[in-house]
């Protein structure tokens with residue numbers, strides 16, 4: 216199908232090396248079969264932008280989303296992370312049809328806030344894969360496997376170690392350009408050292424990635440120290456598996472040495488500031504991660520941990536939060552946050568898109 220966007224204002228956060236950040240162009244964009252085929256550009260002054268013009272920008276990536284958490288929005292407020300996780304395991308008794316319909320609704324909700332890419336997590340992947348395919352949104356899905364439970368409260372579903380790859384290989388049949396299939400666990404509390412090592416082996420053999428909630432508050436870090444003798448990030452390092460294939464969600468409760476370990480390994484960090492604030496697990500040290508060159512993306516987490524799936528709200532909250540923490544209104548400028556929302560997120564979902572509006576790129580655009 217052919218499309219034509221006439222006279223749109225093109226943002227150019229680094230779209231071309233010679234452009235200064237935040238400059239504008241008037242552009243006609245020709246799209247064929249969902250791919251940008253041609254762009255006619257004319258430089259324009261900000262003073263010449265009128266109400267006739269539309270702004271166009273790259274689609275965003277919501278880099279952490281639980282697509283089956285919707286109906287418990289507003290039902291799990293004022294709970295600690297331990298109590299919330301326990302409640303999440305019992306509040307919604309769902310069958311696969313429920314999961315499919317919730318995933319459809321959540322993915323549409325995500326699109327409304329500008330996310331054309333989604334990094335989802337699910338312990339029952341089939342209905343979510345179906346929803347991704349039916350909507351046609353780009354993304355990755357972390358298929359969750361747990362084999363231990365070292366937390367408190369209700370026990371999440373578990374699987375024996377020898378069944379993991381058989382199940383994963385079945386889900387991996389859905390791996391395609393639009394939807395990448397990743398592997399992971401709910402957290403270190405739900406994955407033995409053997410399972411963590413198996414994830415890494417599978418990630419290498421299938422050329423995919425591992426996604427896991429990591430160091431989400433002091434309680435989970437202390438539990439890891441008690442049960443495994445060290446902190447979660449050091450555990451991965453000691454097992455010899457912390458590398459660029461690992462996408463770590465949260466990382467609120469890490470020390471300076473762990474930040475450097477993550478940076479050196481090439482692993483990515485997914486920042487979910489609203490969820491972290493709501494559950495009171497702390498504020499991730501994003502300025503330090505950024506300073507050390509860690510690839511940072513941003514996500515809304517489960518709707519029950521946030522009460523919305525709005526990625527723009529998340530980005531706005533992140534800028535305010537870190538400005539407040541560091542008493543500096545320019546901790547992260549819009550260009551940095553824009554990269555979290557686009558390029559960096561696309562990288563962790565293994566998208567062939569770069570997040571730049573260029574010929575040959577997917578036309579995942581926002582008007």
Ligand SMILES: [Zn+2]
Nearest residue numbers: 281428516517
């Ligand atoms: Zn989560």
